[in-house]
Amino acid sequence: MSSDFKPNIVGFLCNWCSYAGADLAGSSKMEVKPYLSVIRVMCSSRINSNLVLTALLWGADGVLIAGCHPGDCHYEQGNYYARRRFALLKKIMETLKLEPDRLQLSWVSASEGKRYAEVVNKFSDEITKMGPNPIHKNPKI
Amino acid sequence: MNGNIGVYVCECGPNIGEKIDIDKVLEAIASLPHVKVAKRFGLLCSNDGKKYLEDEMRKEELTHVVIAACSPRDHEQTFMTVAERAGLNPYLVQLVNIREQCAWMIPDKEAATEKAIKYIRAGISRVSLHQALTKKELEVCTDVLVIGGGISGIETALSLAGEDRKVFIVEKSEELGGKANKLSRLLPHQGSTLSLIQEKIDTLNKNAHIEVFTGSQVVDARGFLGNFEVVIQKGENAGEQEIKVGAVVVATGFDLFNPEENPAYGLGKVDNVVTSLQLEEMIKTEKVLLKNGKPPRSLALIHCVGRSEKGYCSKTCCLNILKNAHFLKDKIKDVDVTEIYRDLCLPNKADQDYYEEVEKKGVKFLRSNEIVNIKAEGGQISVEYKIDGKSKKISVDMAVLSPAMIPSADSKKIAEMLNLPLDPTGFIKEAHGMLEPIATPIEGVFAAGCSLGPKNIPESIIQAQATAGNIISSLIPGKKIKPEVKVSVVREEFCTGCQTCLSVCFYGAISFDPHKGVSVVNEAICRGCGSCVGSCPSGAIRSKHFTYTQLYREVLEALR
Amino acid sequence: MDKDFTPTIIGFLCNWCSYTGADLAGTARMHIPPSIRIIRVMCSGRIDPLFVLRTYLKGADGVMMMGCHPGDCHYQKGNYSTRRRYVMLDTILKTLGLDEKRIGLWWVSASEAPRYEKVTNEFTESIKKMGPNPVFKEIFI
Amino acid sequence: MKQHNVMVVGAGVAGMKASLLLAQAGVKVHLIERESLIGGQTIKFEEVYPNMECATCMVAPIQQDVLQNEDIEVSLLSTLKKVEEKSDSYEVEIEKKARYVSLENCIGCNACFDPCPVELDNTFEENLSKKKAISVPCPGALPNVPTIDPANCLRLNGKKKDCKACQEACMFDAVDFSQKDEKVKIDVGAIIVTTGFDMFDVKPLDEYGYGKYPNVYTAMEFERLYAQNGPTEGKLVLRDDKPIKSIGIIHCIGRKELGYCSGVCCMYSAKIAQFLKHKAPDAKIHEFYRDLCIPGKSYQNFYESTRKKGVNFIRFNEIHVGKSNGNIEITCSEENGQDQKIKADMVILSPALIPGKDTETLAKILGVGLDTHGFFATQNQQLSPVITEKKGIFIAGCAEGPKDIPDSIAQAEAAVGKVLLHLQ
């Protein structure tokens, strides 16, 4: 693994909890690794597998989906569906040994600025440790 | 796309200015396709900044604008308003968060700058796909349908009916008043319930703006806030009537747990075991008597009948039993009253005083964990109960069971008709258990009183009034409603009609058109979460302002 | 050949010329074979080859397309396209030996009621001679 | 409808919801708040029962809606001083304390905190952390604009008249020492009072060891201690850094003294126990209660799940927090008369809800009465629970008596209905 590897991580954040949590991390001036690019969606359930797969296959070294904690969904139950879809995708990746660790789902609430920073930093570290997504160099995808 | 995109980077004083090399940012984005101008400014959210932006939008004839500044949660609305003032559709503005997400989080200036460029590129890429969205306006009907003529229903109607609002009450039984009719008196005033209800019913009957259907049922109701179509089955053989209303209030009340379900309670088997309602009836007629016509010398008032079975505390029984005990002590000389309770639940500020008053009257309180058996024994009734693992027993002349409140049979029927979810206890589920205690997930449909869960009369009244408050402020005569614009839409040619989207929508905003075989989103109901979009395999449903292509562009830029 | 055979013939008629022509034939009490069922379209250019194919494969014994004479089109040149499409259909069917004579194109102007009477009768006769469309014998189509 | 203005006093959940609903009806709202931020007590909670929902996530969108709503004028650091009844309206005089920071100019970057030389206890954080003389109560406060504490600011209290450390640090000219407290008169057609509650003060009560032993906390202190945006950022550390093996949570603090059950403590105590089970899964948790008051359709379930998580519920008659061998020891007499002694590393006291501290003053200004417990009295607690004797003045939420969030909101919504009818 090259030490100057800067991973490209895509983060889908739900508007109500996780994005607010990310904002809080920012306004609390917490240090967060710069590798994650945030994409705001209204609810974590908006994320379909295609979006995640597209990101992973077109070069993302990691994909983070963050939403409200179960029970906290602004739309009551969106995150439960998100969790099921995520579990399915993760299982597929596990079964095919397609580096399931590059995909993570985390619950981050609006008050959890610190947690947001931790989640992102930890995930960034893990991805850095894993090295570049091998798909990225595969001309056959 | 043909367009002029303007990109404005806010320095936010030193917050962005010092942490991000803005000149480098501008250089990197100025030559991107369709970018007409890329400029920096000290503080865009200041009045000067807003003025500057407005002028720029006009001067440069911008079709799309990207503002790189702070979190959309802070100032998205601000800049949308600026755009609107400049004659640009507010949804053609994208606010890119480079302050919280870059400047404040990434101490390394170079990395922060790089990241900011990425975000702004994503913003540019995305904004070029934005569509101008306009708020639709819908006419509303201000009339209201109230299902259920109990205390909640009556109070709702009284609070709402007026010159410009008609209220229809549909009550399945032949008279208004609901369960409260059966109570002997209220608490802690010991006033007569009858007079209270009668007073309200009289006012109601005098009100020309309230139309009451007794002995009637709602057989169909569909629509959304401001526009419901309802069919009422009037009495027996009286035919159907269709009405239009703007809101529906479900006030179908509760039923009582039937103690006969558990033979241990002895109801129906053992003489002089009665329910609290039966006792109320006796109190009302002032004839608290045993089967043999004699007044009881001792009574056991048994709390929490059905609590274990149903899995919740009904909240109102403790006080109600205290009231009855109070009455018995007052009315029957030297009577021995024992309350067998689990936990005293007296959660209102005046309740404790009342409890102390009753205690002072000599009512005995026995705590038990479980009623083991109630049976006839030696001309009396023996109540066997358990406390801390030990069995105990008392003998009384009469045992009064206080059953738990359960959802009324009608609630379920009505809920099915209106597509309302029920919670695990079978009561109607609130739109949000904390913040929207009387709203249901279906906008325009409210619930009040015991249809939502056990409540006492004041709480039911409060809920009825709260319902009224919500309706008065959302259905204003002459004022149109503007539903959310960032909603989902179905592209009919691609929709296969699998109705997966229906199953994941919490708000019932999607229906199925059997003629076309496609799903239809009711934009007046949709709240724009996009859950349906996430669930549609073919991409036939798309969410405005968060389309797949828009997000995909963001992803691609993130990966650059 | 079955003497009693009454063919089913579908006619796609343009609104401006042929349909008016057909109406005129009616007003003039001309004898039009009862086997013809007319479907009005605004321009013969609207006659999608798929309409014709579908009609044919669903068992119509004949399909008539009628439009304004070349040069007369209400929409300037719609019928020139029709003509090309007809040739194309005709060629396809001919090449595959699929009874191309069951499909025909005629120019009938608004005043040509007699021509309408003539072509419909002639076509009906020729279809009668050909007998029923054999597609009804085929399960595997 | 006459387009009268309405004043809402207190910007907690009830006040905010009432304001939003009024604004939706097209009424101009003056929302008056004593503190420098809106959100009331709810925003201090990390999670709310029974769904263990994140309170910030729940309330922040409402706070934002309030601040962005053009029909709601929010006056912070403001209190009612005088109310004059007119024929069909009230003239209200409010006193608006100077913030010394411009709401318009400040962008919430917090650059002014560090340079300030004064360090103070943060009352919002139950004094569990420090703040500067210029500060926001907690990260994520809305509006995210600091306030200068004039009593402690060196410049304003005169100790160092030329100090302008914060002013120099601010790039936006937001620090404005020239601001003065001001009095404003507003004409309104109706007033809704949603001033909320305070917590029963446990300090005077000796038997709970509060103040005596560092590791005895009140429930509110614990909320902040647990909060992700609180002083420890959600990390569970005791005042004396001891490891936590055993925790006692004591219900009904103040019930006897006050003479009423607050109706919410059993649930919030159970909620605290559930938090703790997450944070310190190995710790033993004992809940000491008198009567379980869990009056909601989903509450019993919550209580049972708390029990299932291994929380020990003990019913007591008398209780005492003392010390033995340097450890806290809780002695409680059970119903059967037997005494039980339990060692605890941490004790959390669940006090009753009492009227807000300015309730009495406010009641006088408004000319409305109080009930025996000091809450605002309504015309008829049974039948018209939000209406006062005075026309056009309404009470909602915990100002009327202890209640939980949904009940407060229902009252607020009911009050709005009454106001709108009143204005017609």
Added chain:
Amino acid sequence: MAKALKINKNTEEGLLQLLEFLLDSEKVEGIFSLKKLNKNGNIAYSLITNKDELKGAVPLDPHMPVNAGKILSHFTLAEKTKRPVAAVLRPCELRAFVELIKRAQGSLENILLISLSCGGVFPIDTMNNGDAKKRSSSYAESLKKAENSPDVRKTCQSCDNFLPQLADMTVLTVGKKDADKECIIYLNTKQGENFAKDAPGNTISAEIESSETEKLKSKRKENKEKLFKDFEKTGNGISGFSRVFAACLGCHGCGEACPICYCTLCDFDSKTCEYKPESYESELEHKGGLKIPPGTLFYHLGRMSHMAVSCVACGMCSDVCPVNIPVADVFTKVGAALQDVFQYSPGKDIEEPVPSGTFKEEEFKEVGEH
């Protein structure tokens, strides 16, 4: 006489040398060519941008996994390429690309078209089973002799359009006896000449058409006529036609593989073509029975009416058919007839309008004279 580049290497290596030169000199940014994917013989078109990756390129491999016209269309669909790209493709692929451009499905701009005199390709599945290796030597021999290799597809054996027309460069393979030693690449256009400037090799003058190519052309014409005749024997008339397509699964793979079928959502996959319940009831009434899913013939006839006039006879439709229906036979036959009627040669002239989009006032006078 046209200009040509002569390279003293075998044909494939010569071409690769030219491609390498194009990349090296940065005359092009990338090259579309067939490329090996693994050792099993799987190949696919790849956009090669790195010289090293050219090592795996097999531009002349006698397989057509996808019609490259479709790929170039996909590449230039959103916008034309700003940076020059070269593509090695067979004449039918080139024709398909041109047909697509006529339908606004791509752009020729900045694309260097390199084609070849085509000896035909093997059926697609030979790629999988290792047959290809066995066959390739006999293929090379047949090429040299300008004969039909018995291993190439029936469609190719009867294709007389094997000399590309619009290519900037053409690699000579048919009848090239010394293909092992020498590579001739014709520079047909100014663009071709410009790109080949400074390329290693000698510039000569030569003519691509020869007695050898004529020989092959007439042989193939003969085959074509026979193919069409054979089809008439089995597939004529409604019953013959329905027998040919009786096995059709309705997978519509032929349409998907067809380069000319460019629609995003095929009409026959859309709701308009779904049977309504009552259709079943009425058809059953007539016939007593009905193949399910129905509409097989309608699909093929309908698709024909949409695209056969532009059919470039690439044979992909037959290749992808899971039940071995000779789709290409039918379509090329109908295509030829249509092209004859409209005097249209698909893919040969980028200016020539598609027949369905134009007309001549004086044509088809006899039509409508029934």
Added chain:
Amino acid sequence: MNSTGKEKKEKTATGKILSVEGDLRKTIKGLLKKLLKNNTLDAVLVPMKAPETESYAWVLLEDETLLDAADPLPPVMTVQGGRALDSITKQGDVYLKIGALMRPCEIRAAVELYKLNQVKLEHIHLISIDCPGALPLKEYMDNPIKSKENFEKIVQKGDKNEALRPVCQICQHFSLLSSPSTEETKASSSPDTENHSAADLHIGFFGGNGKKLCLTASTSKGKDLLEKLELSQDDSLEYWKAAGEKIRQSALKNRESFNKEWQEKIGGIENFTTALDACINCHNCMRVCPVCYCQQCYFDSKILENSPETYLQRAQERGSLRFPLDTLLFHLGRMSHMVLSCVSCGACEDACPMSVPVSQIFSMVGDQTQKSFQYVPGTDRNVPLPLQSFLKDEFCEVEIPCECDQSLLGKA
């Protein structure tokens, strides 16, 4: 549905026994004929060999004389029956009482499609039949005569021969008579068998030694059919079940090693992409898949379209870039859309012109993912689709540990 669904399932299930007269196929056709004749059914959907060709197709028949040409046990599965049924009822209920005689995997696909509102079952009588498996389509097409002979042997012996398609060799749902999951779900859910079954009627012959057939009905519709067939002999199902059980046990074993083998073979990005090297992006697999029901596949839409610049840039990152693009995305994406409903019917692989082992890959992944959702597609009409429902306490591995049912995590 016309039944009240109140009938309780008897403890020991019984079925009707029927002697085979001469030919197995003829006997089965005889049953259908009878149902057509006595108007119990208006039409039947059965496979039929196309005249003068060796291929099979589905035919909807009203005319019982046409049944003579039908073949209830075709050696290949050309069009998946679920898909055939889908095309009939997609636009709405056909008001003909149709009996559809299909393989269990086809029935299961139909049930999945029913849950997706694609197939309407109101008037459809699903009749399943013990499935001997099917031959690979390509091999059959290349040599139909020999393949048929081979297939006859399999039918007679009832074993899972290696000549069968790989997914047939590991199939456990070859007989709805004793499908394990149906039994389990029935036991665990309400006694309302009406909606908790896949087929209405099942025809079993495994265990009959070619001499007997066994018919069982699990719904009122099925019982009605059985009644109208006027069969007299009742028999206990134990023996028949045991015969099926034996075959299933060996299939189960095969399935285990199969899963392992494939996971090894294609695990990891390199292996997986290599397995897909032969793919030519014709999307035939999707088009024949019964549960890929979308009007337009997401991956055929223009959503993924990009500029030449982007393609060049991607190529430059990698040195070269395979075209057509997004092969892996297509397969993974399709997988994420339908794999929970995958009935392992093998149609995709049959239709692949390049013989990519799609069905084997999908079947393996399907088996694993379905397990983690405790979902068996197509065995119970009332169990909701996994992605249309959720439990509050599940999949907590994604975050904070809690007391959820760990068995849902597939770690039990």
